[in-house]
Amino acid sequence: MRETDVVIVGGGPAGLAAAVRLWERGVRNILILEREHRLGGILRQCIHDGFGLTRFGETLSGPEYAQRFIDKVEEKKIPYVTDTTVIDITYEKPAAETEDMPESAGGSCGEGKADSRNRPHRIVTASSRSGLIQIRTRVVILTMGCRERTRGAISIPGSRPAGVFTAGVAQSYINLQNKMVGKEIVILGSGDIGMIMARRLTLEGTHVQAVFEVQPYASGLPRNVEQCLNDYGIPLYLSHTVTEIKGTDRLEAVVVSEVDDYMHPIPGTEREYPCDTLILSVGLIPENELSLAAGVVLDDRSRGAVVDEYHQTSVPGIFAAGNVLQVHDLVDFVSMEAEELADSAYQYLKDGSLPRCELEVVTDGNVTHTIPQRISGRNDFKISLRVRRPVKNCVIRLSQNGNIVAEKKMRKALPAEMIQMPVQAARLEDHGNLEVSVLW
Ligand SMILES: Cc1cc2nc3c(=O)[nH]c(=O)nc-3n(C[C@H](O)[C@H](O)[C@H](O)COP(=O)(O)OP(=O)(O)OC[C@H]3O[C@@H](n4cnc5c(N)ncnc54)[C@H](O)[C@@H]3O)c2cc1C
Known part of the structure; x- marks a missing residue:
């Protein structure tokens, strides 16, 4: 079994920033595990600019921003494996486990001083191209990002035709695979990805009829309302939602209704919009199934781990940062959060534990x-x-x-x-x- 000091789960901006900072601190025995074929995370498909103003003082596209960190990983020869999905994190019961060294699975974060080499190691199991691999490690850094809410998550009634996409999936088709998703578009949800896709689809020659938002305010950043909708004459209807999807093989129309203060559709306000594509931008959910399996306590409100000021979760030696911890508005803050985490992980490796919080x-x-x-x-x-x-x-x-x-x-x-x-x-x-x- 391979042995490391640190396993980083996910090679997106958070994982890469943590790896580079740990390396700069002198930690060499690191391994990044990434389930996709390339490093960079979701930024690989975000080809618009506007990233990096806070972190680098210049505006970069998503791939350019990610490449800054990938270049450092390559330059420093930080080990990573792609096409490898982490499927389990367990803890190795030490041979000499005694009552005075209990495993904390919740509540207090950190426990007195002790060399972390003597602390229980984690066993990280991953599915790779060459089969299952297992790594024994002292620290695990969770940076798995988030996933999008789907039609199922918001329960839109109606038939199940082709032509309903989440904004991220549509973004991936267009920007990574050069495939167009449709011609007559309606967007539900004014999340940032949906608004960015409204502009992208318009630039690609489709007709974006409108963006509908169930809340009485835009859920994405004001700059995206301005630059992605207003600048392109795309109307944003607040307090509206899609109440029916029509079509057999391909989407033919959506029915949209106004909603009241409790977000219930108001009868009599229905209006039908003929379209072949519905894009959903209705929220992101931190991807924490793995964290739960590892015994990490989650916060119902953030949907990410409960962490202390060291970014350590309820399980000693397991840390979390980036969108898996909380959905960020700017990737710059993702990198900075992961760098702070890396400083704490370094301290944990050096001192054997972190102070109680x-x-x-x-x-x-x-x-x-x-x-x-x-x-x-x-x-x-x-x-x-x-x-x-x-x-x-x-x-x-x-x-x-x-x-x-x-x-x-x-x-x-x-x-x-x-x-x-x-x-x-x-x-x-x-x-x-x-x-x-x-x-x-
Ligand atoms: C569809 C979409 C579009 C976005 N567009 C924008 C945008 O235009 N502008 C903006 O500022 N922000 C955007 N964001 C937010 C953006 O995701 C974050 O700013 C940033 O990418 C988060 O970095 P991260 O490293 O936390 O997560 P991610 O970039 O999501 O990286 C997580 C990585 O972990 C890997 N992973 C997950 N689970 C496992 C596992 N079990 N084993 C191994 N690897 C795993 C994933 O493959 C991924 O590479 C978007 C988010 C999404 C979901």
């Missing part, structure tokens, strides 16, 4: 989730969060034991935008939960 981060009803969800109260860290609905002239407040720890005033906070705030250890106490609230 026993304080919880709790939120009011206006915040969807935060990363991290657990902190020590002794270190500087960066918190990221999203608001549940658009709010104007608000204050994001972090407090502990009745004291304000950090505040951010915002003229506008949108669910589409990830909010990041630095938190200084000097303002924190080592007891009392950290409370996050949105005030306006």
